[in-house]
Amino acid sequence: MSMYCYQCQEAAGGKGCTVKGVCGKDEKLAKSQDLLIYVLKGLSVYSVKGREVGVINKEVDKFIMEGLFSTITNANFDRNVFIARIKKGLELREELKKSLIVAGVKLGNSKSNETWVKKILSFLGVKTEEEVKLPEAATWFADNVEAFDSKAGSVGVLSTKDEDIRSLRELIIYGVKGLSAYMEHASALGYNDVAVHGFMHKALAATLDDTLTVNDYVALTLETGKFGVDGMALLDKANTESYGNPEITKVNIGVRNNPGILISGHDLKDLEKLLKQTEGTGVDVYTHSEMLPAHYYPAFKQYSHFAGNYGNAWWKQTEEFEKFNGPILMTTNCLAPPKASYKDRVFTTGVVGFEGLKHIEANAEGEKDFSAIINLAKKTAAPTEIETGEIVGGFAHNQVIALADKVVEAVKSGAIKQFFVMAGCDGRAKSRDYYTNFAKEIPNDTIILTAGCAKYKYNKLELGDIGGIPRVLDAGQCNDSYSLAVIAMKLQEVFGLEDINELPISYNIAWYEQKAVIVLLALLHLGVKNIHLGPTLPAFLSPNVTNVLVENFGIGGITNVQDDIKMFLQ
Template sequence: MFCYQCEQTKRNHTADGIFMGCADTKGSCGKDATTADLQDLLVYLIQGIAYYQYQFAPTQGIDKKAAEFILYGLFTTLTNVNFNATRFSSLIQNAKELRDQLAEKSGGVKPSDAPNTPLTLVPQSDVEGLLAQAKIARVNAQQDTVGADVIGLRTLILYGLKGVAAYAYHAFMLGYQKDEIHLEMARLLSELMSESVDLNGLLKEALAVGELNLQVMALLEQANTEQFGTQQVTPVRTTPVAGKAILMSGHDLHDLKLLLEQTQGKNINVYTHGEMLPAHAYPQLKAYPHLVGNYGSAWQNQQQEFAAFPGPIVMTSNCIIEPQASYRQRLFTSGPVGWAGIRHVADGDFSAAIQIAQAMPGFKTSEVEKTITVGFGKHTVLGVADAVINAVQQGAIKHFFLIGGCDGAVPGRNYYTELAEKTPHDTVILTLGCGKYRFNQLDFGSIGGIPRLLDVGQCNDAYAAIEIAKALAGAFHCGVNDLPLSFMVSWFEQKATAVLLSLLALNVQNIHLGPSLPAYLTPNLIAILQEKFSLKANGNAEDDLAMALSPKAA
């Protein structure tokens, strides 16, 4: 295997200096070599589907089956989503069938014309044969001929597209899609087959991924708002309530709505976990009285938190890690998520999980109520924009910090806690993603009635933060880069890569990214991004804070 798509990548090298990444029998995330290689092969075949989709669309329109498969297939390959090798063997065969159907409809290249390309590869029927074929599909397969810089930019494009696909799939599940999004996704994936070595051209395409992600995040925000209502400021209980319980983790609000419907009237309390916390701000979800609170914290703590939870758990998207024996029999996956031996929910039917919840004791007593406040999305913040603008003009608010993104288990992420704690009392923190669990239970106080900590939502709600920044820039008749605003972003996986590319596509400067920079960005590529966008790696929290607040930075 070879994988370096997430922040916890093993940063090892051979004796002659070649970067190895996660190249052993198992990656840092727990993904084994078989699953990793099968994922590469699936992505390889998806590029072929995308090529024929792009050729097919101008005359016959977007093939919706192919569009959904591209989104779902790429989503399954994100970090900590699906670890089930058997599932990938099936998806590979499905991809081949779908690709060939599109090829026939579009009059494309025939298998005899160019064997073993994404357009024509015929997958073997057994795992051993598939693994032998997977060698040509690895992201670094051509590094010896084109160099690490070219491979790094191609990888940046691919990993960004994986993140875009995940967001688009969430919107798709709510019934929201746009042909132009599917078409651009197909174009960018098929462009990866062109084997371009032009760094400027590849960087341009990477920024196009960011532009596409902005469209997708806007669509997902529309989907969430129209389906569940505009976010409202809401205190969320973080301590248990006596009674039977089900826990839902991940990002998929569609699944949460289905679970709430199916548990209604059954005396089962539903709790959110991880990135599902912002769900409590949506009126159509919090209207269910048995959505009682949020349990636990970020994804990397799930093994301890799930073991202690007295009911079944449902994982709806990333991020699943190896289930422990203490809760394996009451863990379920849904959507793109998978783990060998763990029961998978089909067609949104949570009846098996509900039966387990009814059979288990749940929480015996209610603990003293503690809360976290959520719901500071775009509409909420812009609704008090005049007060915010006035506070800035009066000098009460001197700076804004966006401190958020993905959390993780590796050392260095206490940087974000320290950073938040040391922000001056005349500054406001916008936060999103599961990175907020590092500091969201701290009391930051308020400024003129405006809380100093504003939870914007999930990682996809970076779009809301961008819209807030653009609105402030418009109010002050300046550009976003002229605002007293600093982006201190933590990243972990491919959704964060897509968000980063969106920020760069908007020419946002001086982003601090950490706790380390992506391993696929070579020193030369980092230098290019630093020159064009002043991208910065995390340093010392106190020094970085001083830099952000300096008159030059402002």
């Protein structure tokens, strides 16, 4: 087969993409991403050894974080970016080697030992037989595209022959990819956690260790969930300390008469910069997909030209971007290959990219110049109206906890019988209409807790309220899934329950890409059981690994709306 990728829910045939990714990436791009992950694993080996002796390289931390994020589904389709990252990763690895040797770390079986490393080791009096054996990913080196392509074919997913070990390794890698997204967003706001970076490197390096058993990898999988909670908590802190606690907000989904810029993805810092630079220009700013929850933050409400939300979930961009008329700024993943009809209006920034699109880089101070987007916007027509009205959101943990007395009373009185956590992702598959129908058919005495673009399956339905509490409580982006965990833990405390699973909360989560994976692992770490995933279970879970998750955590899939509602309400 020319490629093999099964990291997202759209894996072809429920097994894996072998010719071209359903997401749009081709064989060469897929293999370049595989090779970058291989290089990041090798770099992580040295980072782990460095941390043992107090050597922490912040440039390496940032590079690994951004490298992981760039390989998430629908983040970057530009092969040139990955070639450059591979080269940079190998350079950083050699620099880190030098730092470790100076620090007295004994390195072995490195190809470069034939030159300067051997001389330094000899000078330090380190004997070859005492040297630490290194995996091939930590020693392989090349400096040209042909050699990269040659190597890429042997380091992908299928290079691990044991199906269960492969499944667990990929589950960990995809969890760490999701975690890297949370860390990148927090980092953009000046928040970092050295321990989380260290764990990501430990996890990557561990996937090279052939002495580890299935049980070892199961334990590491749960540890990934623990650091997933830490990463989400850090991002929650970064967002709320930077922009205030989200509050209940009505968001306009119609349009104004001014030209506009549409911002999509997840990065709030990029939005802040864009709003500041567009102030007083006569250009409005609209959010799309996962940027909708930006309207819930107090800090963004000061901008009168912050017009509203345009459109729906990421996968509808191929029709909605065309109708928007103005330029679009993609800040993170969730980019679909653009159509020729609007390609010249799409700009990318951060880790996101697509060959031929205009990319806006940050300068040395981290600032970005969006003047090219603003100047283009001034020449375009106002957005074409595709819908009207308002949607309500802003139910992050701080806001829901403020309503705790009201919620608890509604539960005690029987007005609210059940909560359904329906967080996660939306996607193209027709089978995802299940979530719309599920929301329509659950009883009127139930509440939906949501985060992520999965909400677009039901957040515009007229589902009413319970005693003034909307039946859909939107906590924000997929990045804000931490809020749902905090809400559950607060309710557990209020009701005096020993086990979080005693709460009247059912988990019916839609997943699509790797950020959903880290959310799942975080929930498992918190002790949540009986989570149901759809529209299909991950292709990267082997039958044996699936059985472990079923037997220990009650993980399940979905069937049909009527039967699933009965099952959840029993």
